Amino acid sequence: MLRSLDIRNMLLIDRLELSFGPGLNVLTGETGAGKSILLDCLGFVLGWRGRADLVRQGAAQGEVTAVFDLPEDHPAHSVLSDAGIEIDEGELILRRVNGGDGRKTGYVNDRRVSGEVLRQLSEALVELHGQHDDRGLLNPRGHRLLLDAFAGLDLEPARRAWAERRAALRDLDEAEARLAAARSEEDFLRHAVKELDDLAPVAGEEAELDTRRRAMQAAERIRGDVARALQMLGGEGAEGAMLDANRWLEGAADRAEGRLDEPISALSRALIELGEAHRGVEDALREMQFDPAALEAAEERLFALRALARKHDVLADDLAGLADELRQRLGRIDAGESMIADLRQRADEAARRYEDAAALLSKSRKTAAGQLDKAVSAELAPLKMERAVFETIVSAAEPGPDGQDAVAFTVATNPGAPAGPLDKIASGGELSRFLLALKVSLARGNDALVLIFDEIDRGVGGATADAVGRRLKVLADTAQVLVVTHSPQVAALGNSHFRVAKTVADGMTTSGVSALDHPQRVDEIARMLSGDRITDAAVAAARSLLEG
Incomplete structure (x- = not known):
């Protein structure tokens, strides 16, 4: 409920404080007194886009404050939560300042917010109806939402089915794209896998081959020298000469009176060391024996490993892992058709579930459309429009989360006359009554919105004006209603009555509002x-x- 409106230095208003009550609040006054200014100011604080020159002449800035009472379950709490704003005790204070330079600054409970946040709040707080209203009942984009609310439809099953359908189609599209991309390299993959399988690389093999190759190359270079050295150490070389020398010395030792004992002992030791050296060189020479074909084979495999690694831009030790990866990619290609068939079946099933949910919505909407048409027709008779025809058209539309229906409210002012959109067919007075009849029919005890009617009774009088007022009164039983009116029949039914008047003092025109x-x-x-x-x-x- 809108509890109060405080306006300072806006248009013709110097300072104005208004307190509104529940039920039907009526604003009256002579033409030009400034009733529309109040709506301009309310629209300003709610973030509506309107006229730019709002600041009162001579003032540095203008300011509007609106205070709303919010119950705990009010939809505005969702908007406040998204904006990170908490309110105390259900009191929502909107304030907006218009500087003399045209700059506008908005606040929610003294926290600065953007105009977009104010507009989102306004959609949860206020609903404006008038002859030129394109935000409410005259907006065709909102007709389906209004019909759904009238029917009390649960849209969640269709929305879930739509989300599942979209997810299934997305997965199918992605799988088909991956398979198409994989197929473009299938020939390469099969060739690469065969090449890797033929070589059968093993992790660590490159280092082992390189070590063996180096050893064989080194042995090839020094084996001749080692063999010659072994020959020089053997019986035909140093060992034979030393044995001959040792035998000659031992033969002469008996006649040398001990002078050869020490040399003979040293020579014996040398022979022992020489024997060990001979055996060591002999062992080394034996180990250096290799098959030249083995060196050639090792070199060929080492070069093949390194060439394949360069070709695939990986390390030689990673070739085995690359082979496994490429085989997996080939496996996905081979299994791709089966997987895509499964995904296509899933997408078809999701589409059928969505179509069933959408068809159920369509059926419910068409049933509700007939009920709404009857309800509006019943309201039109007391409004002296018993010959008019109101029809809710439910037609096919592009599928979406809320089904595959378009909804449009159409009217024909006389039987046999062509039907068309509300704002294209009805005259000013007729349009006002159509809107009122429709709003009364759509009302379902929803007190979340403050309903504002701007001269909706224009062009009617007498019994028709009384009928308009009584239907506004019906709406005011379940929601706070503010109505700007020139009709005494409507004004008499108000729970609260405000008079807008214009005064001139010291050459300055001012609009004021007083509670009566x-x-x-x-x-x-x-x-x-x-x-x-x-x-x-x-x-x-x-x-x-x-x-x-």
């Missing part, structure tokens, strides 16, 4: 009945209207 008590209401309604000269008959008629 019962005697003042009698005078105002009498003025509305008779004009500037209030007659006794007008006063009596005003009292009669107020008494109901």
Whole structure:
């Protein structure tokens, strides 16, 4: 509920504080008194895009503050939560300042917010209806939502089915794209896998081959020298000569009187060392024996490993892993058709579930459309439009999360006349009554919105104006209603009555609003009945209207 509106230095308003009550709040006043200014100011604080020149002439800035009472389950809490704003005790304070330079600054409970946040809040707080309203009932984009609310439809099954359908189609598209990409390199993969399988690389093999190759190459270079050295150490070389020398010395030792004992002992030791050297060189020479074909084979495999590694831009030790990866990619190609068939079946099943859910919505909407048409027709008769025809058209539309229906409210003002959109077919007065009949029919005890009607009774009078007022009163039983009106029949039904008046002082024009008590209401309604000269008959008629 809109509890209060505080306006400072906006348009013709110097300072204005208004307190609104529940039920039907009516605003009256002479033409040009400034009733539309109040709506401009309310729209300003709610972030609506409107006229730019709002600051009162001579003022540095203008400011509007609106205070709303929010119950715990009000939809505005969702908007506040998304914006990271918490409110205390259900009081929502919107404030917006318009600087003299045109800059606009908005606040929610003293926290600065963007105009977009204010507009999102306004959609949860206020609903405006008038002859030129393109944000409410006249907006065809919202007709399906209104019909769904009237029917009390649960859209979640269709939305879940739509999400599942989209996910299934996305998975199918991605799998088909991956398979197409894989097939473009299938020939390469099969050749590469065969090449790797033929070589059968093993991790660590390159280092082992390189070591063996180096050893064989080294042995090839030094084996001749080692063999010659072994020959020089053997019986035909140093060992034979030393044995001969040792034998000659031992033969002469008996006659040398001990002088050869030490040399013979040293020579014996040398022979022992020489024997060990001979055996060591002999062992080394034996180990250096290799098959030249083995060296050639090792070199060929080492070069093949390194060439394949360069070809695939990997390390030689990674070739075995690369072979496994390429085989997996080939496996995915081979299994791709089967997987895609499964995904296609899943997508088809998801599409059928969505089509079933959408068909159920379509059926429910068409049923609800007939019920809404009957309800609106029943409301049109008291509004002196019993010959008019209201029809809710449910037609096929592009599938979406909320089904595959388009909904449009159409009217024909006379039987046999072509039907068309509300704002294209009906005249000003007729449009007002159509909107009111539709709004009353759509009402379902939803007190979340403040309903504002801007001169919706224009062009009607007498019994028709009384019928308009009584239907506004019906709406006000379940929601707060603010109505700008020129109709005394409507004004008399208000729970709260405000009069807008214009005054001129010191060459400055100012609009003011005052809450009326019962005697003042009698005078105002009498003025509305008779004009500037209030007659006794007008006063009596005003009292009669107020008494109901």
